[in-house]
Amino acid sequence: MNKDKKIYIAGHRGMVGSAIVRQLNSSGFNNIITRTHAELDLCNQQAVANFFSSEKPDEVYLAAAKVGGIHANNTYPAEFIYDNLMIEVNVIHQAFKAGVKKLLFLGSSCIYPKMALQPMSEDALLTGKLESTNEPYAVAKIAGIKLCESYNRQYGSSHNIDYRSVMPTNLYGPGDNYHPANSHVIPALIRRFHEAKQDNSPEVVIWGTGMPMREFLYVDDMASASVFVMHLDKKIYDQHTEPMRSHINVGFGSDVSIKELALIISGVVGYDGQIIFDPTKPDGTLKKLMDSHRLENMGWKAKINLIDGLKITYEDFLNQ
Numbered sequence: 001m002n003k004d005k006k007i008y009i010a011g012h013r014g015m016v017g018s019a020i021v022r023q024l025n026s027s028g029f030n031n032i033i034t035r036t037h038a039e040l041d042l043c044n045q046q047a048v049a050n051f052f053s054s055e056k057p058d059e060v061y062l063a064a065a066k067v068g069g070i071h072a073n074n075t076y077p078a079e080f081i082y083d084n085l086m087i088e089v090n091v092i093h094q095a096f097k098a099g100v101k102k103l104l105f106l107g108s109s110c111i112y113p114k115m116a117l118q119p120m121s122e123d124a125l126l127t128g129k130l131e132s133t134n135e136p137y138a139v140a141k142i143a144g145i146k147l148c149e150s151y152n153r154q155y156g157s158s159h160n161i162d163y164r165s166v167m168p169t170n171l172y173g174p175g176d177n178y179h180p181a182n183s184h185v186i187p188a189l190i191r192r193f194h195e196a197k198q199d200n201s202p203e204v205v206i207w208g209t210g211m212p213m214r215e216f217l218y219v220d221d222m223a224s225a226s227v228f229v230m231h232l233d234k235k236i237y238d239q240h241t242e243p244m245r246s247h248i249n250v251g252f253g254s255d256v257s258i259k260e261l262a263l264i265i266s267g268v269v270g271y272d273g274q275i276i277f278d279p280t281k282p283d284g285t286l287k288k289l290m291d292s293h294r295l296e297n298m299g300w301k302a303k304i305n306l307i308d309g310l311k312i313t314y315e316d317f318l319n320q
């Protein structure tokens with residue numbers, strides 16, 4: 001494989017984008033180009049057009065997005081749908097116009113209906129109502145998949161393009177957001193157990209029963225899956241996908257309960273107080289697991305188990 005090809009990582013400062021840069025660097029790719037948000041606002045059509053026409057990358061990883069938790073999605077729904085649609089439309093269309101042959105779009109498991117059968121397979125897309133709290137974000141992510149598919153269908157043969165999409169499960173790892181009020185469950189629990197340990201608090205109270213099951217994938221595994229899918233032979237990719245059902249789930253393959261997760265994180269952090277679950281607080285969806293057989297059948301499987309991934313993540317938290 002040509003290690004000199006010019007690869008643009010959109011969103012290289014984010015948790016996933018930075019892991020993709022690490023992965024490509026360690027695999028010997030030496031012509032990676034990046035722009036910070038301040039240097040290139042991907043919502044700005046003209047700026048994105050200028051960037052692509054002057055840089056003309058060979059490959060694009062689209063890991064830039066406006067991302068946030070329930071609160072942010074509920075408070076800023078207009079920004080979530082506008083920014084994500086604009087980023088996708090600008091990057092995918094301008095990449096096409098600049099002659100980019102290969103592009104990988106990163107979506108999210110929230111594209112699937114709220115009541116999708118578990119584990120959620122790729123076929124569940126557009127079969128039911130979405131979770132209302134992040135519907136605008138999910139609609140934008142579905143549009144990203146359909147953009148890739150539509151460009152492939154219209155221009156795949158004539159322009160020799162191949163644009164693919166991957167849908168990650170919940171991710172964690174270095175570069176995560178450990179904000180006390182606005183973070184996902186793993187970074188939030190790391191912070192809470194760490195602070196409880198420092199303060200010698202006798203107990204940590206966690207919302208809900210601890211029963212809901214969730215799937216977590218270490219971000220370097222996600223980066224490895226992204227590079228794998230980008231470079232997968234087209235014949236194999238085509239064998240496992242359809243032109244209008246082409247996205248690929250990327251999960252760990254199994255889930256843990258929030259209770260198990262809390263026990264593992266408290267162990268990694270070294271907190272030995274009591275963990276109390278408050279069943280008067282909402283649990284959220286009881287199970288959310290991706291069906292990742294499509295990707296496994298293509299030849300990729302996650303390698304980093306939860307305990308090892310959490311140990312590295314806690315180190316990252318301590319270095320913040």
Ligand SMILES: NC(=O)c1ccc[n+]([C@@H]2O[C@H](COP(=O)([O-])OP(=O)(O)OC[C@H]3O[C@@H](n4cnc5c(N)ncnc54)[C@H](OP(=O)(O)O)[C@@H]3O)[C@@H](O)[C@H]2O)c1
Pocket residue numbers: 010011012013014015016017036037038040041042043062063064065066067083087106107108109167168169170171172184
């Ligand atoms: N983290 C997860 O658990 C998870 C799970 C499933 C899917 N994903 C998907 O993976 C992708 C990356 O997520 P992430 O966790 O790495 O998010 P992240 O850490 O928030 O990174 C996103 C990056 O995009 C950049 N960005 C946002 N708007 C931009 C704009 N208008 N112009 C230029 N850059 C812009 C951000 O820069 P600034 O910070 O400077 O704005 C940031 O560096 C997203 O598509 C997300 O949906 C993530």
